[in-house]
Amino acid sequence: MSTMRCVVLHxxxxxxPGFKLGAKxxxxxxxxxxxxxxxxxxxxxxxKEIPKPGPGEVVIEVKACGICGxxxxxxxxxxxxxxxxxxLTGFPVVLGHEIAGVVVEAGPGALDKRTNKPFKGGEEVCxxxxxxxxxxxxxxxxxxxxxxxxxxxxFNVDGGFAKYVKVPARLVWSLEPLKSRYKGLDLxxxxxxxxxxxxxxxxxxxxxxxxxxxxxxxxxxxxxxxGLAACAILKRQGAARVILSExxxxxxxxxxxxxxxxVINPLKEDFVQRVLELTDGYGAALYLEATGLPTIVYPxxxxxxxxxxxxxxxxxxVARADAKMPVTGEVLQVRRAQIIGAQGHxxxxxxxRVIESMAAGMDMTPMITKKxxxxxxxxxxxxxxxxxxEGKITCVMD
Numbered sequence: 001m002s003t004m005r006c007v008v009l010h011x012x013x014x015x016x017p018g019f020k021l022g023a024k025x026x027x028x029x030x031x032x033x034x035x036x037x038x039x040x041x042x043x044x045x046x047x048k049e050i051p052k053p054g055p056g057e058v059v060i061e062v063k064a065c066g067i068c069g070x071x072x073x074x075x076x077x078x079x080x081x082x083x084x085x086x087x088l089t090g091f092p093v094v095l096g097h098e099i100a101g102v103v104v105e106a107g108p109g110a111l112d113k114r115t116n117k118p119f120k121g122g123e124e125v126c127x128x129x130x131x132x133x134x135x136x137x138x139x140x141x142x143x144x145x146x147x148x149x150x151x152x153x154x155f156n157v158d159g160g161f162a163k164y165v166k167v168p169a170r171l172v173w174s175l176e177p178l179k180s181r182y183k184g185l186d187l188x189x190x191x192x193x194x195x196x197x198x199x200x201x202x203x204x205x206x207x208x209x210x211x212x213x214x215x216x217x218x219x220x221x222x223x224x225x226x227g228l229a230a231c232a233i234l235k236r237q238g239a240a241r242v243i244l245s246e247x248x249x250x251x252x253x254x255x256x257x258x259x260x261x262x263v264i265n266p267l268k269e270d271f272v273q274r275v276l277e278l279t280d281g282y283g284a285a286l287y288l289e290a291t292g293l294p295t296i297v298y299p300x301x302x303x304x305x306x307x308x309x310x311x312x313x314x315x316x317x318v319a320r321a322d323a324k325m326p327v328t329g330e331v332l333q334v335r336r337a338q339i340i341g342a343q344g345h346x347x348x349x350x351x352x353r354v355i356e357s358m359a360a361g362m363d364m365t366p367m368i369t370k371k372x373x374x375x376x377x378x379x380x381x382x383x384x385x386x387x388x389x390e391g392k393i394t395c396v397m398d
Contacts, residue, residue, distance in 0.1 A: 004049075004162055005047060056110055064185070067394070068097065069384075100125070100175065103122065124179075125191070129195055202345045203226070203318040205237075214237070223254065231258045254367065262278050275304045279308070281308065313335065
């Protein structure tokens with residue numbers, strides 16, 4: 001067998017008026033401003049060559065790969081036909097970046113971090129999706145999520161909606177700690193959730209300056225997988241009240257299972273007054289914007305900060321959106337509040353800490369509410385444009 005079936009996204013390079021190539025853009029191939037360039041996205045199942053590992057690389061047989069909101073937005077056109085996803089993109093590309101599987105082949109110099117020895121094959125692993133170089137200034141400073149030579153699995157280099165995926169060994173993490181809790185396919189389902197959970201961990205722990213103090217209140221806006229993961233992480237860190245704002249009943253119920261103490265339906269309740277009521281007028285120490293609707297959500301968060309009694313609140317923006325937030329500087333100044341951007345999941349031991357937390361009982365697998373096959377990925381990418389009932393849809397490989 002020399003080929004494999006893959007879910008491939010094609011789109012047309014058709015820049016909007018006024019677009020200029022950036023320093024890291026490649027004419028006709030790649031841009032860091034996807035929604036400004038790519039038009040008419042098309043998802044197809046194609047045959048591609050099975051990859052071979054080079055030096056420092058491994059080939060993973062994919063066992064499970066989750067659908068991310070980024071996948072949906074890369075494949076979703078706006079009214080003018082441009083993709084919704086605003087970030088790094090290069091098409092055509094095999095989609096999928098929430099990957100767990102088994103190492104089947106390793107190139108020279110590909111080392112297993114768990115053993116500090118070469119991969120021999122058969123290791124159960126998951127992988128980061130951000131392909132950082134390790135040698136640019138941001139990487140040297142400890143910020144691999146902002147690598148100047150960044151590639152991303154499933155965004156501009158081939159990802160995991162395929163039988164096999166080639167990955168630099170430096171991105172690969174062992175699932176060995178999870179084996180005491182998960183067996184068989186469940187091990188790989190749990191492993192596929194390490195990446196989205198690490199995005200939440202990076203946002204609410206690393207980017208927020210260490211997370212919260214036990215007893216703090218937190219508000220999570222958006223009950224998608226990253227928001228749900230944040231509920232679990234912050235409750236485990238000692239939040240007094242984890243408040244989830246989510247209008248979809250199925251996701252609201254899932255949020256309660258994952259660690260939320262209260263759920264607000266912002267379409268039926270006054271978000272500002274409800275948060276203040278639940279916190280005895282204090283508001284929260286941390287707010288996570290995980291909806292991708294900052295023009296709607298941020299003004300409400302800002303009003304809670306203004307009316308609440310908690311100083312030094314942090315607003316962490318993790319959802320990607322091609323939109324400007326309407327910020328009132330006076331609120332930030334008077335209430336000593338901060339807005340902090342969060343991108344990615346790599347660095348600072350995020351992946352191994354998430355894996356160890358899961359091994360110690362932070363069960364993320366309830367987020368997976370639907371399992372599909374590879375040939376069902378395209379139709380589910382379309383379904384998720386409007387259907388918000390599911391938590392995480394995960395592709396399970398044959």
